[in-house]
Amino acid sequence: xxxxxxxxxxxxxxxxxxxxxxxxxxxxxxxxxxxxxxxxxxxxxxxxxxxxxxxxxxxxxxxxxxxxxxxxxxxxxxxxxxxxxxxxxxxxxxxxxxxxxxxxxxxxxxxxxxxxxxxxxxxxxxxxxxxxxxxxxxxxxxxxxxxxxxxxxxxxxxxxxxxxxxxxxxxxxxxxxxxxxxxxxxxxxxxxxxxxxxxxxxxxxxxxxxxxxxxxxxxxxxxxxxxxxxxxxxxxxxxxxxxxxxxxxxxxxxxxxxxxxxxxxxxxxxxxxxxxxxxxxxxxxxxxxxxxxxxxxxxxxxxxxxxxxxxx
Amino acid sequence: xxxxxxxxxxxxxxxxxxxxxxxxxxxxxxxxxxxxxxxxxxxxxxxxxxxxxxxxxxxxxxxxxxxxxxxxxxxxxxxxxxxxxxxxxxxxxxxxxxxxxxxxxxxxxxxxxxxxxxxxxxxxxxxxxxxxxxxxxxxxxxxxxxxxxxxxxxxxxxxxxxxxxxxxxxxxxxxxxxxxxxxxxxxxxxxxxxxxxxxxxxxxxxxxxxxxxxxxxxxxxxxxxxxxxxxxxxxxxxxxxxxxxxxxxxxxxxxxxxxxxxxxxxxxxxxxxxxxxxxxxxxxxxxxxxxxxxxxxxxxxxxxxxxxxxxx
Numbered sequence: 001x002x003x004x005x006x007x008x009x010x011x012x013x014x015x016x017x018x019x020x021x022x023x024x025x026x027x028x029x030x031x032x033x034x035x036x037x038x039x040x041x042x043x044x045x046x047x048x049x050x051x052x053x054x055x056x057x058x059x060x061x062x063x064x065x066x067x068x069x070x071x072x073x074x075x076x077x078x079x080x081x082x083x084x085x086x087x088x089x090x091x092x093x094x095x096x097x098x099x100x101x102x103x104x105x106x107x108x109x110x111x112x113x114x115x116x117x118x119x120x121x122x123x124x125x126x127x128x129x130x131x132x133x134x135x136x137x138x139x140x141x142x143x144x145x146x147x148x149x150x151x152x153x154x155x156x157x158x159x160x161x162x163x164x165x166x167x168x169x170x171x172x173x174x175x176x177x178x179x180x181x182x183x184x185x186x187x188x189x190x191x192x193x194x195x196x197x198x199x200x201x202x203x204x205x206x207x208x209x210x211x212x213x214x215x216x217x218x219x220x221x222x223x224x225x226x227x228x229x230x231x232x233x234x235x236x237x238x239x240x241x242x243x244x245x246x247x248x249x250x251x252x253x254x255x256x257x258x259x260x261x262x263x264x265x266x267x268x269x270x271x272x273x274x275x276x277x278x279x280x281x282x283x284x285x286x287x288x289x290x291x292x293x294x295x296x297x298x299x300x301x302x303x304x305x306x307x308x309x310x311x312x
Numbered sequence: 313x314x315x316x317x318x319x320x321x322x323x324x325x326x327x328x329x330x331x332x333x334x335x336x337x338x339x340x341x342x343x344x345x346x347x348x349x350x351x352x353x354x355x356x357x358x359x360x361x362x363x364x365x366x367x368x369x370x371x372x373x374x375x376x377x378x379x380x381x382x383x384x385x386x387x388x389x390x391x392x393x394x395x396x397x398x399x400x401x402x403x404x405x406x407x408x409x410x411x412x413x414x415x416x417x418x419x420x421x422x423x424x425x426x427x428x429x430x431x432x433x434x435x436x437x438x439x440x441x442x443x444x445x446x447x448x449x450x451x452x453x454x455x456x457x458x459x460x461x462x463x464x465x466x467x468x469x470x471x472x473x474x475x476x477x478x479x480x481x482x483x484x485x486x487x488x489x490x491x492x493x494x495x496x497x498x499x500x501x502x503x504x505x506x507x508x509x510x511x512x513x514x515x516x517x518x519x520x521x522x523x524x525x526x527x528x529x530x531x532x533x534x535x536x537x538x539x540x541x542x543x544x545x546x547x548x549x550x551x552x553x554x555x556x557x558x559x560x561x562x563x564x565x566x567x568x569x570x571x572x573x574x575x576x577x578x579x580x581x582x583x584x585x586x587x588x589x590x591x592x593x594x595x596x597x598x599x600x601x602x603x604x605x606x607x608x609x610x611x612x613x614x615x616x617x618x619x620x621x622x623x624x
Contacts, residue, residue: 013510021333103505135454136472136506142447160448161507168508193415194448195473196480198325 001090003055003081009169012095016054016171025050028172028199030163033057034074035083038207038215042176045204047089049174055084056095056166061124062131063158069300070124074220100165101131123154137161140187140194143280147183147293148304151270159184160191167199175199180206180214182293182306186280206306208234214305226298232265233294237307240292244309249286262296270295270302277308288312313402315367315393321481324407328366328483337362340484340511342475345369346386347395350519350527354488357516359401361486367396368407368478373436374443375470381612382436386532412477413443435466449473452499452506455592459495459605460616463582471496472503479511487511492518492526494605494618498592518618520546526617538610544577545606549619552604556621561598574608582607582614589620600624 006012016026027046031039046053064070084091125131137157144156177185185203192201207215212234236258251274258272275282277289286309293306318324328338339358343351358365376382396403437443449469456468489497497515504513519527524546548570563586570584587594589601605618
């Protein structure tokens with residue numbers, strides 16, 4: 001099925017409202033494009049819940065800091081459309097806006113230099129003025145602090161904000177997020193609860209390549225050697241889970257094994273954490289309802305992976 | 313007309329959706345109750361734009377700091393209902409939730425003490441745990457900084473957040489805010505633009521008592537003497553506007569006159585500012601599209617007033 005491609009916010013909302021007026025339910029899968037099997041699994045999950053499916057393809061400058069990889073983020077719009085056409089039952093709409101932050105108003109250009117002087121970190125959106133005067137940001141103040149929030153201080157602010165915008169434009173009944181980005185998924189759930197969005201958020205399982213590597217659009221930037229080395233992440237996570245189940249429940253020890261294993265393969269650790277699945281607070285001993293989360297660099301690529309652990 | 317009183321979020325949203333499904337448009341006037349003629353003028357404004365009217369009555373703990381007047385904020389629910397019944401065409405729904413931040417979840421209780429240790433300012437919501445685990449806040453980063461933002465650092469964060477919640481629950485087509493709270497009105501406009509809310513925001517003119525005092529629920533706390541002294545605010549604003557039109561366009565001089573006049577009457581100035589009507593940035597000389605804003609204390613009551621000035 002050929003999806004309808006919509007690039008304009010107004011047209012997008014009008015489509016959703018006309019469908020809702022016909023009693024149809026709408027599922028939404030936000031993506032930054034360069035789709036892989038992981039994305040397609042999110043779409044399949046959404047199809048279980050709603051009659052219609054909207055997929056957004058938008059690389060959001062608001063979630064990249066100026067020193068991050070916005071400019072090299074992979075993209076292949078035509079390839080994405082081909083992939084979407086091939087999936088069973090298909091996708092109804094691809095929402096692919098040019099710039100979600102263009103309000104057609106030159107007045108309120110943010111004073112980026114002034115903020116940078118304060119030592120604050122600024123996103124690509126604010127840096128290049130593409131979001132003309134955009135200054136509203138959603139903060140999920142507690143969940144955003146740990147893990148990825150430490151090394152990417154603008155990231156979750158940018159994600160929560162763009163997701164709220166997309167919810168307001170698309171007005172979906174259900175939205176599906178990948179548990180690959182575990183902290184992001186929990187932050188969106190919390191935001192939806194705290195701001196009373198009328199959207200049901202569903203977390204969809206992390207997908208792995210056959211050799212265990214967590215699927216990610218960024219994997220394309222790994223050299224063949226890095227690709228092999230990066231398998232140490234998933235391998236060490238599986239080992240930690242298995243060790244935990246066998247009674248090795250001291251988190252500091254489990255984290256140490258995973259860290260050493262990844263470093264021995266040439267990876268550079270951003271973090272290895274074992275946290276409560278909901279509060280994302282660190283735990284000292286494995287108990288039910290925890291998740292082990294890893295971020296590590298291989299070459300210029302930062303990879304995420306995680307594993308939920310239940311021991312009963 | 314007797315308004316329908318709804319206290320539950322789900323029921324509120326269901327009402328709105330069923331009305332929308334019938335093709336009806338919904339206007340929304342958020343209030344903290346203790347209604348006066350100013351509120352009724354907002355409702356009259358809303359009635360010009362939509363077929364149905366929802367008025368919310370909710371004193372939002374998220375916008376009060378712990379040292380502010382949440383506990384003494386005046387309330388008279390039955391009196392409010394009587395006033396609403398008396399207005400022409402009436403109001404369809406009064407949305408009066410018990411606690412907008414109760415998510416029925418004990419887990420995520422915010423760690424207020426930890427935050428206070430950091431020297432951050434905490435709202436009443438976070439202080440007493442009434443918002444169980446609520447941690448998502450909307451910041452309009454530039455507009456929130458000046459004027460009321462300086463002396464009430466949690467205020468606009470709380471206002472933007474509760475308005476977003478109310479929008480998501482009520483799903484109005486139009487929302488009316490009083491220009492009495494000028495900065496608040498501009499912040500809500502900006503938030504709606506930046507987050508793509510499908511709500512048209514309308515600013516409604518400030519209403520004055522016959523003697524010139526800007527209408528406010530807090531006026532009830534003024535002693536008869538303070539009430540008289542407080543007239544210096546509006547009087548000095550009218551004088552400044554008149555002086556500006558006669559060519560006295562140096563803002564520092566106009567601000568000085570207003571400040572002296574209020575202080576001579578026993579008021580304590582929080583701020584006297586002349587700012588651009590949209591960006592709320594201070595201006596040095598009067599030009600078209602500026603507004604003079606005042607916050608001043610008389611006794612224990614903090615009063616706001618403002619005057620838009622155009623000189624052509």
